[in-house]
Amino acid sequence: MDDMTLSFERTQSVAIVGGGPGGYEAAIAAAQLGAEVTLVERAGVGGSAVITDVVPSKTLIATADAAVAARSAGDLGVQLFAKGGDGKPLQPEVAINLAAVNRRLLALARQQSDDMRASLVEAGVRIISGHGRLEGDRGVIVSTGPGGTDFDRIEADTLVVSVGASPRELPSAKPDNDRILTWTQLYDMKSIPEHLIVVGSGVTGAEFAGAYMNLGSKVTLISSRDQVLPGEDSDAAAVIERVFKRGGMTLLSKSRADKVENLGDRVVATLSDGRTVEGSHCLMAVGSIPNTAGIGLEEAGIQMTESGHIQVNRVARTSVPNVYAAGDCTTFVPLASVASMQGRTAVFHALGDVVIPLERRRITSNIFTSPEIATIGWQQKDIEDGKIAGVVHKLPLAANPRAKMMGVKDGFVKLIARQGSGSVIGGVIVAPRASELIYPIAIAVERRLTVDQVSRVFAVYPSLAASITDAARAMHVVDHTIYGEA
Structure with a gap:
């Protein structure tokens, strides 16, 4: 046998x-x-x-990330130009062929x-x-x-x-695979929507809102809550909200879309307070x-x-x-x-x-916004609510040498350790490729490593992962008490 x-x-x-x-x-x-x-x-x-969800959506997001990298290359001293008829340089625009992307x-x-x-x-x-x-x-x-x-x-x-x-459908905003769409119907579009209204600010809504903003669409995100990504780490959500606003997205918080209508050449979303929002297309991301x-x-x-x-x-x-x-x-x-x-x-x-x-x-999760948000284990809110005794330490990514070299300004590493023993019980990373960076924290949670044990692991210099080591060192256990800023 x-x-x-x-x-x-x-x-x-x-x-x-x-x-x-x-x-x-x-x-x-x-x-x-x-x-x-x-x-x-x-x-x-x-x-x-x-076929219709994770693989195509994350592929679309990868294209959006590439578009952002091309547009922001000038910050790193990389300039793209072409010569005009008079021999003078022209600054080309980044164009997205959505049909080819899809x-x-x-x-x-x-x-x-x-x-x-x-x-x-x-x-x-x-x-x-x-x-x-x-x-x-x-x-x-x-x-x-x-x-x-x-x-x-x-x-x-x-x-x-x-x-x-399957995507949840609302009778008052029935998807028609034309202008009112679920996330499985987006891939039939032949061109970038001029103005995409996204109803729902959970993971799916936030990911697609950010992706289409980075692809060049005007985006309005309608959220029934006071912040995007409700239920996620509040610091992480605040970073994404700041990035969205900086990119030109309109955020309508504490707003509920009562109905969405396809008027042939546009869509109109009517909010519960009577306001209306007009756009070219609407994505319904209201759960499954x-x-x-x-x-x-x-x-x-x-x-x-x-x-x-x-x-x-x-x-x-x-x-x-x-x-x-x-x-x-x-x-x-x-x-x-x-x-x-x-x-x-x-x-x-x-x-x-x-x-x-x-x-x-012990389950890691990731939100594929830009930057990404990766989480595992107990969270800061659990400590604040008294569910477990622990200490939180957060390091801004902007202080990381590799982040400076890459031009990364947004994000952080947050470690959460148990009070007394110093064992790592959770973490949050907001960064490019946070889905990859969360893995060492996931191992620490799974194997019940202490912050001291994590801090003794050599991290490459310079690297984004070194911020994990730095956060662990800042939480050094002395006399069974963890010192660090919440």
């Missing part, structure tokens, strides 16, 4: 409904453990995360989906294209024909539901709803929330013992990385492999 394969009295079977990050990882893990695996997916392997990002998304499908086939996973619906706790009915005319039935010892979520309706979950006895999310525990198990769920359709953290880990954890638990239950405080 191969060392990587668990021995069973008989071959176990696993059926997975939904091929997004959670379903894909569950399928790969189950195949590695020697199970017979069937994956049902209606849109394509990778699900919306790969073709590229959709091609990249499809390629990623194809690569994932090839990996599943190579692992021996049976893939069925169609709509899956649970039949009890061990069966899946798959509609494979047009209009639901052809059916296939799968029996399995373990079921994994990973059906994801799980794709759990009508797939037999309630009939199988699976416990759901009022919002339609599947109740799961820390090993991704539902209220029905042999049914698991992963991803945005569950009550756990809605991140692609979390969905992947849930999928693997579910299969490990079902097939008897070693399982480490998921812990919310």
Whole structure:
């Protein structure tokens, strides 16, 4: 027997409904453990995360970042010019071919989906294209024909539901794939919108508002809260808000859009106080709803929330013992990385492999604004609210030598340590590529390292990562007391 394969009295079977990050990882893990695996997916392997959400949106943001880098190169002494007919230099403008950008990002998304499908086939996973619906706790009915005319039935010892979520639609602002759009419909636009109204200042709204601002659109962001990115670190949100305003974005805080209308050549958003905002297009970023309706979950006895999310525990198990769920359709953290880990954890638990239950405080998350915001663990507000005894130390990134060389002015590194022991329990980074820089803090949180242990790690000089070391040194533990500024 191969060392990587668990021995069973008989071959176990696993059926997975939904091929997004959670379903894909569950399928790969189950195949590695020697199970017979069937994956049902209606849109394509990778699900919306790969095809219409994470991969295309972050590719668009990368293009926006490149545009900003080109426009700001003059600050570093790099000047772009062309010679006119009279031989004098002309200052060219950065032009964005949105149609070409969208073709590229959709091609990249499809390629990623194809690569994932090839990996599943190579692992021996049976893939069925169609709509899956649970039949009890061990069966899946798959509609494979047009209009639901052809059916296939799968029996399995373990079921994994990973059906994801879709953009929430409001009756008073119905997306039309023309001028009123969800984030999955943006990629049909042929040119940069003249004036994009973004309704919703959460992660999705903030990311797209910043991206289209950097691509050259006039942007108005309508937020029902008093600050963008509600629920995130307030210092981080303040940095992004400052960057947005400096870039020319109009922020309408404490405002609620009651309705949005497509008037043919423009859109009009009517606010709850009677004010109106006119633009060329409107992006509705008002959350998402799980794709759990009508797939037999309630009939199988699976416990759901009022919002339609599947109740799961820390090993991704539902209220029905042999049914698991992963991803945005569950009550756990809605991140692609979390969905992947849930999928693997579910299969490990079902097939008897070693399982480490998921812990919310050890999950890193990132917001792909410019600069990015990366967080992990306990946050400053938790300390201020008395949930845990800790100390916070924040270092502005502008003081970092590498940041000065790169022309970076916005951002900071914030470390959070437990009072007394000095163990690192959280952190926030606002910086270019914060998604990469958060990793050492994530390791510190996972391995319960103290600030002294982190401070003894050599950081390259000069580097942005050195600010993490500097923050840890500032929190040196003396007589079991942490010294540092909150």
